[in-house]
Amino acid sequence: MANVYGTNNSASPVAAAGFLDKESTIAGPGFNRWLVPPAALCIHLSIGMAYGFSVFWTPLTKALGITKSQSCPDAGIFDLLTSTSCDWTQTALTITFSLFIVALGLAAALWGGWLERVGPRKAGLVAALCWSGGLAFGALGIWLHQLWILWLGTGVLGGIGLGIGYISPVSTLIKWFPDRRGMATGMAIMGFGGGAMIGTPLADRMIKYFATADSVGVWQTFLVLAVIYLVFMTAGALGYRVPPTGWKPAGWVPPAKLANDAMITRGQVHLNTAWKTPQFWLIWMVLCMNVTAGIAVLAVAVPMLQEVFGGRLLGLDIGVAQLSADQLKQMSAIAAGFAGLLSLFNIGGRFFWASLSDRLGRKVTYAIFFLLGIALYAAAPSMGHSGQVGLFVAIFCVILSMYGGGFATVPAYLSDMFGTQFVGAIHGRLLTAWSTAGVIGPVLINYIRDAQIAAGVPKAQVYDRTMYILVALLLIGLICNLLVKPVASKYFMTDAQIAEARLKAHETAAPTTSSSSAPSGFSFAVLLAWLVVGIPIAWGAWMTLQKAAVLF
Known part of the structure; x- marks a missing residue:
């Protein structure tokens, strides 16, 4: 990974920092900023599967009956939480998605400040463990037929992973691309929308592969996805680098006046x-x-x-x-x-x-x-x-x-x-x-x-x-x-407050040569990183276009 993502300056204080500490992610002079968006996409393409969870609802409504739902007409949503004899309703299952969104917002709000202090690498790894762990707990809930485990595992724990993973690259990308802030965040957040485009057809194929006379194949699919996403999200988290304070792209001068x-x-x-x-x-x-x-x-x-x-x-x-x-x-x-x-x-x-x-x-x-x-x-x-x-x-x-x-x-x-x-x-x-x-x-x-x-x-x-x-x-x-x-300027921090905030965030000032020596063009590492995320995106887009062609 060190060869692909660049090395830190050995003379810097980051040499004494732990591997997961923010200081260890500060990029050295040879780092190429175009390696950061693929790292962000590895995480966003994984957590974006939250939008594709509807692929699981129909088979899960027949988890017990297999060919048709084993319904209990008088059972309400909360009656289904611990029932092992009634199939879950679609309404009960879709609460998982609501829990995703609520937990996402709360996690992002509660741990956003922590993320700024510890940096995107540690936050990305926590997001990977929560999201993949949520899927694994969800698989356990489906296997035991306990809806409350699915809700708490996939919905709440997975939702926390969504929130932390969603915001993990934001400030990093904006700081790497001060000249193209919108484009930078657009590249990463595009991945969240694309996660379902890749994950939905993949999950559909796995469900059919794992389905048997005794199983609809969903809990097995959850486990396989948990492993796949853990690998991708970990790779993305390890690929994150943050720029030194004051870094700017080579040759770029902030315009004096914009529209x-x-x-x-x-x-x-x-x-x-x-x-x-x-x-x-x-x-x-x-x-x-x-x-x-x-x-x-x-x-x-x-x-x-x-x-x-x-x-x-x-x-x-x-x-x-x-x-x-x-x-x-x-x-x-x-x-x-x-x-x-x-x-x-x-x-x-x-x-x-x-x-x-x-x-x-x-x-x-x-x-x-x-x-x-x-x-x-x-x-x-x-x-x-x-x-x-x-x-x-x-x-x-x-x-x-x-x-x-x-x-x-x-x-x-x-x-x-x-x-x-x-x-x-x-x-x-x-x-x-x-x-x-x-x-x-x-x-x-x-x-x-x-x-x-x-x-x-x-x-x-x-x-x-x-x-x-x-x-x-x-x-x-x-x-x-x-x-x-x-x-209003009354809300602005003073220079002393900014310096204190950067000290608490473990930020390091950029060397005077860093902005002019940092490469920003093509390299083999950039090509490899973009292929890792580009191939799944292309496959998902192709599968989606095949479905969309029916409209015409």
Whole structure:
């Protein structure tokens, strides 16, 4: 690993530090910054499988019955926690995903400051142990048929791994790429969206491979994934390096004036001060509204397409209830293609919009998200009623690109507002907005859908009201974004406070030659590192495109 990722300066104090200490990860003069994004992707591609957990729900509802669910009609969710004679319901299983999101936000908020002190290597290894350990405990829960073990193991422990792993590369990448903050975070956070694109077809194949007359093959799949992800995440954690304080890319001079210069702070805001500023809470609302709207669509994408268009997806003017078994299979394939296409746009949008924000500025980029989103959500019902399948699909592809783009752009937004010293920890606290949205979005869209059906509204129209409510949420987000102003200088740390913070964070000043001698171009190590993450991404994209091709 030392040869691939560069060596530290032997004359530096880091020589006396432990292997996991932050001092040991400070890059020496020969380090290439393009090795850091693949390390981050190793972790994000692994934890991103959280988005693909729906692949497990159907087989787990038949874990006891194998061919059909062994249901207990009078059993509630909490009755199923310890039952060994009743198969779990899909509702009970999806609580695991809710626990993911809640634990992610809480872990990122609680341990973001710790991560800044200990560095990304130690944090990445903790994330690997929690995420893979959560999968292993989940496998035990499935084998024993104890839902509470699945919830606590995979949902809570795995969710803690999600939170720590998600924020582990943020401040590191921003410091390595001061010239391209949005692009840098977009590269890593793109991996979180791509994790399910790789993990879902892989898990589906393993479930089928391990399935027997006595097992649906899920607990075995959990264990294999736990090992795979532990290896990848450990490699990523060991590959992390942090730049010395004051490092900058060779030949790069911070521009004296940018189009969005007024929105980029020249000071540093402490973690414990940042959350007391109006800017923090305005950006919190901006992220929450953007994520609520997007995650609501993700939660019902497949049934929404089927219910809105019914037999028209097959060229038949009939509803879903009138379709034959073979036609329903064709419908499912088309819906799966729609979900795959949304996944691709979710991933691509993370890199595209975050990179574009380097040119437009974060505030302008989010304004585009909200203005364009309002227009698209408002137009979606009309496209559905008129049978415009292509336009309907295109609308939600663009919407999902902005959903992903919002995640990838917000770390750079925070660094613009509060500086880079505590951006990882500040980002961690901001992710409570994601936890909130992860509960509100799915509950909102499913509750309104059920209420509309109970009121006798045709299934093709049950999502209309939801789309207009989401328009209102995006309008709130737009207003909050417009109210974001530069952080007042009274919140900035003094030079003495910054020096003290860097001392506590075990940061080392850059040698005077480090910025000019650090390579940034092609090398064999860079090629190898990118192949390690690029091959799985290419495979996942190919599998997704094959599914999406059914739409056309």
